[in-house]
Amino acid sequence: MQTLTKAALIVLALSTAACTRPDRFGAGNSVDLNAAGGAGGIGMSGLGDVNDPTSPAYFQQNVGDRVLFAVDQSTLSAEGRAVLDGQAQWLMTNNDYLAVIEGHADEQGTREYNLALGARRANAVYEYLISKGISASRIRTISYGKERPLATCASESCYSQNRRAVTVISIGQLG
Amino acid sequence: MFKKFMALLLVVFLGAPVVAEPLRLTITDGVIEPLPYAIPTFQAEIAGSEDMAANITRVIAEDLSGTGLFRQIPSSAFISQHIFDTTPAYPDWRAINTQALITGAVAVQGGQVVVKFRLYDVFTGAEMGEGQQLVAGVDGWRRLAHKVADQVYSRITGESGYFDSRVIYVAESGPKDNRRKVISIMDYDGQNTQSLTQGNSLVLAPRFSPTGDRVLYTSYESGSPRIYMLNVSSAVAQPITTAPGNMAFSPRFSRDGQRVIYSLETGGNTDIWMTDIATGQHSRLTNAPSIETGPSLSPDGSQIVFESDRSGTQQLYVMPVSGGEPRRISFGEGRYGTPVWSPRGDLVAFTKQNAGRFHIGVMRTDGSEERLLSSASGGFLDEGPTWAPNGRVIMFFREALGAGGGPSLYSVDISGRNLRQVPSNGFASDPSWGPLLR
Numbered sequence: 001m002q003t004l005t006k007a008a009l010i011v012l013a014l015s016t017a018a019c020t021r022p023d024r025f026g027a028g029n030s031v032d033l034n035a036a037g038g039a040g041g042i043g044m045s046g047l048g049d050v051n052d053p054t055s056p057a058y059f060q061q062n063v064g065d066r067v068l069f070a071v072d073q074s075t076l077s078a079e080g081r082a083v084l085d086g087q088a089q090w091l092m093t094n095n096d097y098l099a100v101i102e103g104h105a106d107e108q109g110t111r112e113y114n115l116a117l118g119a120r121r122a123n124a125v126y127e128y129l130i131s132k133g134i135s136a137s138r139i140r141t142i143s144y145g146k147e148r149p150l151a152t153c154a155s156e157s158c159y160s161q162n163r164r165a166v167t168v169i170s171i172g173q174l175g
Numbered sequence: 176m177f178k179k180f181m182a183l184l185l186v187v188f189l190g191a192p193v194v195a196e197p198l199r200l201t202i203t204d205g206v207i208e209p210l211p212y213a214i215p216t217f218q219a220e221i222a223g224s225e226d227m228a229a230n231i232t233r234v235i236a237e238d239l240s241g242t243g244l245f246r247q248i249p250s251s252a253f254i255s256q257h258i259f260d261t262t263p264a265y266p267d268w269r270a271i272n273t274q275a276l277i278t279g280a281v282a283v284q285g286g287q288v289v290v291k292f293r294l295y296d297v298f299t300g301a302e303m304g305e306g307q308q309l310v311a312g313v314d315g316w317r318r319l320a321h322k323v324a325d326q327v328y329s330r331i332t333g334e335s336g337y338f339d340s341r342v343i344y345v346a347e348s349g350p351k352d353n354r355r356k357v358i359s360i361m362d363y364d365g366q367n368t369q370s371l372t373q374g375n376s377l378v379l380a381p382r383f384s385p386t387g388d389r390v391l392y393t394s395y396e397s398g399s400p401r402i403y404m405l406n407v408s409s410a411v412a413q414p415i416t417t418a419p420g421n422m423a424f425s426p427r428f429s430r431d432g433q434r435v436i437y438s439l440e441t442g443g444n445t446d447i448w449m450t451d452i453a454t455g456q457h458s459r460l461t462n463a464p465s466i467e468t469g470p471s472l473s474p475d476g477s478q479i480v481f482e483s484d485r486s487g488t489q490q491l492y493v494m495p496v497s498g499g500e501p502r503r504i505s506f507g508e509g510r511y512g513t514p515v516w517s518p519r520g521d522l523v524a525f526t527k528q529n530a531g532r533f534h535i536g537v538m539r540t541d542g543s544e545e546r547l548l549s550s551a552s553g554g555f556l557d558e559g560p561t562w563a564p565n566g567r568v569i570m571f572f573r574e575a576l577g578a579g580g581g582p583s584l585y586s587v588d589i590s591g592r593n594l595r596q597v598p599s600n601g602f603a604s605d606p607s608w609g610p611l612l613r
Contacts, residue, residue, distance in 0.1 A: 072488075074443075107576060110512040110526050110558055111380060111605070112425040113482060113489055115393075115400065116438065116445040116466040119422055123443025142399055143422060143440070147377055152351040154554050154576035 054094050056169055063090045067125060069163040072109070074120040076128060084125060087167055088132035098172040099134075101125045103143040104150070106159035111145060118143030125165045197303055198274060198296040200244060200331050202567060203590075209246035210274050210331065212239065216250070217279035217290070218259045227288060227313075228281035231320045235277065237364065238324035238338040242568075243593030245331075248273055259291065260306075268297045275303075277327055287312060290319045294327055304330045317366060318612065325611070337563040338363060339612045342570065343381045343390050344584060346370065347602035351578055358392055358405065363563075363608070365584070365598035371410045380559075380605045381405075384428045387609035391415070391426040391435060402426040402437055404452070418448050418457035425468045430476035436460070436496075438468040447481055449496070460496065471516045471523075472496070473540075480504070480514040480523050480540070491525060493540065504542030513559050516540070517566045522589070524560035524569050533557040535571045537589055548591045549573075554580070561608045570597065572604040 048055025050062070059065060064087070067080035076084065091097060103122030105114035122141035130136055151158035200210050214236050217228040239245040254267040259280040268276050279292035293306040307326065311319050318339055325336030346359040346368070358372040358381050371390070372378055379400075381392035390405040397414070400422045405412040417423040418439055425438040429449070439448045447460040447467045461467040465485035472479055480493050483501065489510040492501035505511040509529025516523055520540070527534040532552040538545040548569065551557040556574045563569070567589060574582040581602035587594045597603075 107556065107574075109528070110469070110482075110489075112438065112468045113466060113484075113512050115379075115422070115424050116440060116468050119440045119445060120443045120466070126443070141421060141443070144377075145379075147354070147379070149352050152578035154580070 056097075059087075059090055059094075059169055063087055065168070066164045066166045068160060069121055069165070071106075071159075071163065072117065074117065074124045076124055081128065084128045085132065088129050088134055091129070091134050091138065091169075096171055097138075097169045099129070099139045100168045100170070101129075101139060101141045102166045102168060103141065104148060104162055104164050104166070105146045106162040107146045107149060107154075108159060109146060111147075115143050115145035118145045121163075121165045125167065129167075197299065197301070198331055199333060202244065202332055202334065207244060207592075209240075209244055211246050211248050211272050212275040212277060212327075213248045213250075213253065213268060213271070213273040214239075214277040215253065215257045217281045217292075220280045220282040220289075221284055224281050224283040227283050227316060228279075231281055231288075231290060231316060231323070232279070234317055234320035235324045235327070238321060239327060241364070241595065242328070243588065245275075260293070263295050263297070265295075265297055265300045268295075273297045275327070275331060277323075279323065283313065288316050288319055290323060292323050292326070294330055317362060321362070334567065335565045335611065337565045337568065337608075337611060340564055341387065341609045341612070342561075342584075342597075343371075343383050343607045343609065344572075344603050345378060345381065345605040346599075347581060347604060351580070358390065359603075360407065361599070368600065371405055371407070372412065380425065382427050382607045383609040384432045385430055385610065386432060387612070389428070389432070390607075391428060391437075393424040393426065400424045402435065404435075415450065415452065416455055417450055418459070425470065427470055427472065430472055430474070436470045436472065436479065438470075447479070460494070460498065461501070469513050471514050473516050474518060474520040480516055482512045482514060489528075491523065491542070504538065504540065505545075506542060507545055515560050515562060517562050518564060519566040522566070524562065526558045526560065526571075535560050535569060535587065537569070546591065548587045548589065549585070549594060557585075559605055561606050563608055564611045570606045570608055572606060574604065 047057040050057040064083040067083050101122040103118030105117045126139055126141050149162045151161040217232045219225040219228045236247050240247050252271045255264045257278050259278050263276055274297055276295040276297050282289045289310050291308045294303045296303045309319050309322055321339035324338045328336040340363045341360055343360050346357045347354050349355040355374045356378050357370045357374040358378050359368055359370050361368040376394050376396040379393040381390045388407055392403055393400050394403050402415040402423045403412045404415055415435055420439040420441040422440040426435050434449050434451050436449045438445050445466045445468055447470050450457045463485055465483050467483045470479045470481040478493055478495055482489050483492050489512045490503055491505040491511045491514045492503050494501040509527055511525050511527050513526040514523045522537045523540055524537050527536050532550055533556045534547040535549040535557050536547040549557050554576045560569045560571045568586050570586045572582040573585050582604035584597035584603045584606050
């Protein structure tokens with residue numbers, strides 16, 4: 001009985017949050033190949049044909065949806081900037097896509113610090129894309145800290161993949 | 176959802192004069208020879224109370240021996256039987272080197288458990304303090320045992336106990352790259368676990384209110400990290416309206432329980448803020464381009480210790496809550512995070528990372544006398560200390576790294592002795608130790 005009450009209240013809290021913070025990034029067709037990295041898990045729809053340059057699949061595989069970082073750093077590497085140049089160009093061409101930039105850290109750090117570090121990494125990508133002319137209204141950032149690793153081994157070969165910022169694109173309504 | 180315990184009745188009966196120089200165990204940082212005690216299985220005063228009497232006796236002994244400060248003398252060594260409320264045969268207890276004798280009786284009747292106990296100082300041949308009687312509903316029997324153990328601990332050490340207390344933590348399940356996390360509560364010894372959230376959104380780092388009735392935590396429920404406040408007895412959570420920003424996390428209660436001190440991220444930069452829960456009034460405590468997070472209040476509520484990478488790496492700083500220049504207190508090698516001010520006010524516990532190892536440690540609030548209490552390496556990580564209500568013990572989590580690994584809770588004395596794993600049904604992290612229950 002009390003469990004039911006609780007469930008109802010949590011649902012209520014959720015719907016309230018949704019009302020007060022209209023989230024146009026929350027469309028059901030988000031695309032995330034970031035192995036359960038996103039809040040919505042792996043998107044199963046709307047990937048499109050990888051050979052179609054306007055498809056999310058093309059964005060992920062040919063443009064590149066992620067940049068990697070050094071330990072405890074949020075500075076973009078030359079390689080990372082090249083990937084982001086491609087992302088900016090793609091987003092310019094495909095105007096109806098919105099982007100959520102997810103910042104992540106490896107597990108070698110404390111939880112709350114890593115949340116802040118992931119935010120710093122996501123913001124580095126955000127600032128770069130803005131500097132390349134993408135409208136701020138099309139991008140937002142979120143950090144998962146060390147909560148959603150992509151690779152799970154306990155060595156640098158995995159940690160280097162986890163220190164990442166992933167640009168997750170989805171179709172939204174542009175105002 | 177969370178069952179309220181029936182109020183405990185505390186009835187003092189039969190006063191006894193205290194003899195000079197009572198038995199006293201002074202807890203120091205030096206090596207302590209555990210104090211030998213005997214606890215004959217409590218008598219069943221009513222037929223049918225035998226199992227309860229045995230269980231209560233067992234939990235009292237587990238509490239006391241679990242501290243590492245006391246050593247139970249096996250009943251096989253006992254020379255004489257003890258009848259409750261009679262004068263102990265002191266020579267028989269002295270002969271087997273008993274220093275403290277704990278005696279008791281239990282009656283289960285009408286859905287209630289009544290426990291009586293008396294504590295004796297065997298070498299001076301006197302009762303320590305007064306006999307007591309405690310009553311609770313049958314469901315609260317473990318609390319009765321913890322209360323008795325707290326009394327024994329307190330009478331012998333002169334310090335308050337910590338056995339009748341609870342811990343908020345995160346129960347974890349599922350694969351490492353898609354962990355399911357649930358805010359949960361347990362007794363200090365890992366028993367009576369209950370889930371307080373449902374597990375459909377990522378939740379992090381819960382913290383008890385000073386009175387133990389509410390919990391603050393971070394949840395991704397809205398799609399982005401936000402702060403929620405949970406009522407422990409109803410398990411109902413509500414969002415806290417923080418100052419506007421991209422991400423709010425790392426919440427802690429003020430000492431009066433009326434304000435939240437937390438981290439707010441805007442444009443990639445994280446600073447510490449404070450919000451009055453009732454009025455919604457916000458104030459900014461730090462303003463720097465570096466990461467400021469992990470705040471913890473001093474017991475008098477006047478200062479916070481927090482972590483910042485303003486020097487280039489994570490270090491610990493202290494500043495007045497009213498504002499002012501932060502003062503760095505950590506100067507050892509490596510990085511320092513997750514500072515937690517001790518309930519006595521004299522120490523700060525922290526997580527330290529140095530040369531590939533993780534440690535839980537303590538230092539004085541001016542940064543002096545740093546001592547490491549744990550050391551994790553070779554695929555393990557130690558993180559997230561929390562203080563027992565009496566400031567003598569620290570709980571933290573140790574995580575086995577890698578694909579199949581996960582976190583477990585541990586406790587350790589602030590002397591660095593008595594490292595123990597806290598039992599749990601699955602992975603558990605982010606402990607927050609609540610106050611001694613009343």
